[in-house]
Each structure stands twice: as C-alpha cells, then as structure tokens.
Amino acid sequence: MITAGTDLRVLVATRPVDFRKQADGLAAIVQAALGADPFCGTVYVFRSKRLDRVKLLWWDGTGICLMTKRLESAQFRWPPIEDGMLKLSAVQLSALLEGGQWASVERREVTRPSATQ
DSSP states (O other): OOOOOOOOEEEOOOOOTTTTOHHHHHHHHHHHHHHTTTTSOOOOEESSSSEEEEEEEEEOOHHHHEEEEOOOOOOOOOOOOOOSSEEEHHHHHHHTTEEEEEEEEOOOOOOOOOEEE
C-alpha cells in the first residue's frame, strides 16, 4: 500500500520505458539507468510511449510492488522527455494518476506542532 504521508518520496523517470518490463526489469532500470535504490520505499513512476499508461514501482517493506494504470478516455500529462528524474509530492502524484494538471498542484507546507493544545 502506498501511504500518502509527508515523507513519501516520488520520482518520475522522464524517458518512456518498454512497458513489457515487469517489477524486476523496472527495478533494474532504477538501479542501472537512474542510479537509485529500488528498495528504499521511494515510489518510482514510469511512463510509456503511449500517453495513456503509467507504472508505479515501490518497496513496501515486504516485497516489490508494481501498479499499472491505463486511462480509458484521456492521456496523462507528462513533463517534457529528457534524461533524469523529476521529484513529485504525494499530492502531485495523486493528480497525475487522475489525469489532472499535476504541475499546477502545490503542496502546502505545514509546521509540525511541538505539543498538543
């Protein structure tokens, strides 16, 4: 389960990947091409060449998880294709998965309370 807490890290691979790849193949891309650790709890987002598909890969502490989503009558709004990764907030990830304008969504910074009232 992906928990949308404030410490959720989301990284988007900005280049499309071969969508025939499953969890192990995508984890290998995270390690080799992106130079990151697929087993650290970060959610890695992969795009297909078609704009209507997305795959999410993350480690939940007990195993590697893979989620696939295909929009039926719309397309995901992706950043320009370039090398590297793009960091998103949990709110932006939610907007992306709904097919919305994730780039215009901003996370509010809330000061953590030091004591109860």
